[in-house]
Amino acid sequence: MKVMVNTGTSVIQAFYEKKGSTLKDEYRQSAAVAFMDLKDMQKLSLKSRDKIKIKSEWGEVVLYVDISYDAPHEGMVFIPRGPWANIIISPETYCCNVPTYKGIPAEIFKTDEDVLLVSQLMNKVYNKYNLDDDKLTDKPVYKKRMI
Amino acid sequence: MIEKPITDYDEEVRNCSCSYCGNNCDDITYLLKDKKIVGVRHACRIGASKIINDQDQRLLNPLVRNDEGILEETTWDVALDKTARLLYESDRPVLYGWGETSVEAIKKGIKIAEKTGAVMDNQSTICHGSSIQAFQNVGHPVMTLGEVKNRADVVVYVGTNPMDDHPRHLSRYTTFPEGFFRKNGRKDRTVITLDPKYTNTAKVSDEWIQFNMNEDYLLFDALRMLLKGESLDEEEIAGVPTSQLENLIQIMKNAEYGALFFGLGVSQTLGKQKNVDMLIQLVEDLNRYSKWSMLPMRGFFNVSGFNIALTSETGYPYGVDFSRGYPRFMVGETTTIDLLNRREPDFFMAISADPGVQFPGYTIKHLINIPTIQIDTHWGPYTELADIVLPSTRVGVETEGTAYRMDSIPLFMKKVIDKPENCHSDEWILTQLYERIEILKQEEDN
Numbered sequence: 062m063k064v065m066v067n068t069g070t071s072v073i074q075a076f077y078e079k080k081g082s083t084l085k086d087e088y089r090q091s092a093a094v095a096f097m098d099l100k101d102m103q104k105l106s107l108k109s110r111d112k113i114k115i116k117s118e119w120g121e122v123v124l125y126v127d128i129s130y131d132a133p134h135e136g137m138v139f140i141p142r143g144p145w146a147n148i149i150i151s152p153e154t155y156c157c158n159v160p161t162y163k164g165i166p167a168e169i170f171k172t173d174e175d176v177l178l179v180s181q182l183m184n185k186v187y188n189k190y191n192l193d194d195d196k197l198t199d200k201p202v203y204k205k206r207m208i
Numbered sequence: 209m210i211e212k213p214i215t216d217y218d219e220e221v222r223n224c225s226c227s228y229c230g231n232n233c234d235d236i237t238y239l240l241k242d243k244k245i246v247g248v249r250h251a252c253r254i255g256a257s258k259i260i261n262d263q264d265q266r267l268l269n270p271l272v273r274n275d276e277g278i279l280e281e282t283t284w285d286v287a288l289d290k291t292a293r294l295l296y297e298s299d300r301p302v303l304y305g306w307g308e309t310s311v312e313a314i315k316k317g318i319k320i321a322e323k324t325g326a327v328m329d330n331q332s333t334i335c336h337g338s339s340i341q342a343f344q345n346v347g348h349p350v351m352t353l354g355e356v357k358n359r360a361d362v363v364v365y366v367g368t369n370p371m372d373d374h375p376r377h378l379s380r381y382t383t384f385p386e387g388f389f390r391k392n393g394r395k396d397r398t399v400i401t402l403d404p405k406y407t408n409t410a411k412v413s414d415e416w417i418q419f420n421m422n423e424d425y426l427l428f429d430a431l432r433m434l435l436k437g438e439s440l441d442e443e444e445i446a447g448v449p450t451s452q453l454e455n456l457i458q459i460m461k462n463a464e465y466g467a468l469f470f471g472l473g474v475s476q477t478l479g480k481q482k483n484v485d486m487l488i489q490l491v492e493d494l495n496r497y498s499k500w501s502m503l504p505m506r507g508f509f510n511v512s513g514f515n516i517a518l519t520s521e522t523g524y525p526y527g528v529d530f531s532r533g534y535p536r537f538m539v540g541e542t543t544t545i546d547l548l549n550r551r552e553p554d555f556f557m558a559i560s561a562d563p564g565v566q567f568p569g570y571t572i573k574h575l576i577n578i579p580t581i582q583i584d585t586h587w588g589p590y591t592e593l594a595d596i597v598l599p600s601t602r603v604g605v606e607t608e609g610t611a612y613r614m615d616s617i618p619l620f621m622k623k624v625i626d627k628p629e630n631c632h633s634d635e636w637i638l639t640q641l642y643e644r645i646e647i648l649k650q651e652e653d654n
């Protein structure tokens with residue numbers, strides 16, 4: 062199904078972000094969510110907390126779905142800002158320094174794939190250090206040493 | 209869910225300053241037990257979440273990536289030397305962030321940028337940058353929040369939802385408090401919200417004016433026409449019935465003291481800084497009839513401080529490029545997202561900011577190829593991409609410092625509890641880096 066994506070701050074996502082618990086499931090549950098119009102959800106036979114894959118020109122990511130509180134118009138999806146939303150938003154600044162966070166055309170599909178935790182997501186999408194996915198969890202991974 | 213009041217504490221520290229949003233509430237009380245914060249009074253939910261935050265993701269020691277790509281604890285000397293050398297040897301470094309640190313640290317940052325020919329940029333580049341451009345285009349009538357509290361009888365919010373983003377804005381400054389000339393608080397004020405969405409702020413306002421998304425410019429222009437006594441042929445402008453606009457302009461014209469606040473809804477939608485230009489001109493026109501002023505709703509507690517500090521040092525508010533040895537500022541050219549999209553930088557340092565949360569994926573992809581440094585208090589998405597991590601302290605909690613509220617009032621934020629043993633303030637870290645860069649430079653000169 063074709064949709065228009067808007068991203069922005071949500072209080073709940075901001076709450077966990079500032080609390081400093083971005084690696085944990087509670088942050089994933091608050092930020093890796095596509096808030097949709099109920100009618101759109103019915104079209105894809107989606108229930109709350111089912112999973113979708115969302116694809117834009119810039120990338121694709123798996124998210125939970127939930128019913129939007131603001132009951133937006135059909136065809137509109139809201140995703141709280143964060144590492145998941147970032148993957149599909151447009152970097153285009155139109156020479157005005159601000160990337161395009163709102164109004165991104167995208168397509169959504171129902172899926173059974175997993176919604177990744179922050180550490181796994183960053184490793185999978187950017188793969189800077191080529192780490193072993195199984196070792197990445199909801200805790201910081203680092204080596205201690207005696208100083 | 210009702211939470212029980214906290215009674216188990218042994219010390220109360222009053223008049224602390226919240227270090228989250230641009231309201232900079234400085235009436236916060238911290239409740240301590242055994243020198244640890246166990247409770248917070250007066251702060252809103254998000255402010256409190258930042259003050260009593262989780263410590264299990266706290267960065268406690270400097271970290272450097274080893275050969276396997278795993279972060280490994282190290283000494284300050286090793287981490288600082290490495291960072292200084294990488295920065296010194298790079299051609300196009302970017303120093304980004306600064307929204308959640310003190311002006312004292314920012315000043316140190318500017319010195320480093322000058323010395324290394326770096327680009328100095330903050331979160332304005334992804335939020336209110338376009339508002340600042342508009343202010344530089346046409347100027348803007350300013351006010352302080354204290355004036356609003358004591359004088360304002362009409363308060364207008366455009367494209368902003370403070371009930372969620374700046375939760376105490378209405379209760380502490382604009383709507384509910386009793387003021388010198390507004391003895392009855394809320395009863396003496398008219399609050400109007402203009403927003404495409406029925407936000408929580410709209411819900412507590414006297415009137416909600418719903419207009420079409422991306423038609424801000426049209427709407428403000430129509431209001432200016434009405435103010436000048438022209439009549440409109442259309443029955444509806446930007447989705448708002450003309451009669452409703454006529455009514456609004458009457459209220460605004462007859463205000464004794466009007467305060468207008470606008471948010472990213474205005475400056476990030478189609479038209480960007482031009483929308484703000486138009487809004488400024490509306491406020492200017494209103495001043496022929498009454499006293500009106502305006503303010504952008506700034507996000508972090510010190511984004512405004514960065515713009516002020518950088519403007520006073522260089523003449524430009526953000527995205528300042530020192531690569532030619534003198535400051536240059538060019539929107540779309542010397543600004544972080546554009547630089548990263550063009551794959552230009554060869555060094556990136558984020559100070560109290562998380563690009564992993566804030567930047568588009570395409571933009572972040574450049575950070576895979578260049579050295580990335582993090583100075584922050586908590587492990588976040590950006591840590592997963594950082595080569596060196598320098599653990600810092602929280603301003604207003606563990607470190608003192610100055611921050612500028614959204615209305616450009618500087619506020620001193622005090623230190624309340626001790627920092628974790630091996631963490632250092634941003635100011636300390638940047639001073640150390642500066643000294644090391646000086647030495648590298650001297651070595652090269654000899």
Ligand code: SF4
Nearest residue numbers: 226229233252255376
């Ligand atoms: S309104 Fe802003 S400054 Fe005030 S307590 Fe809440 S987050 Fe902190």
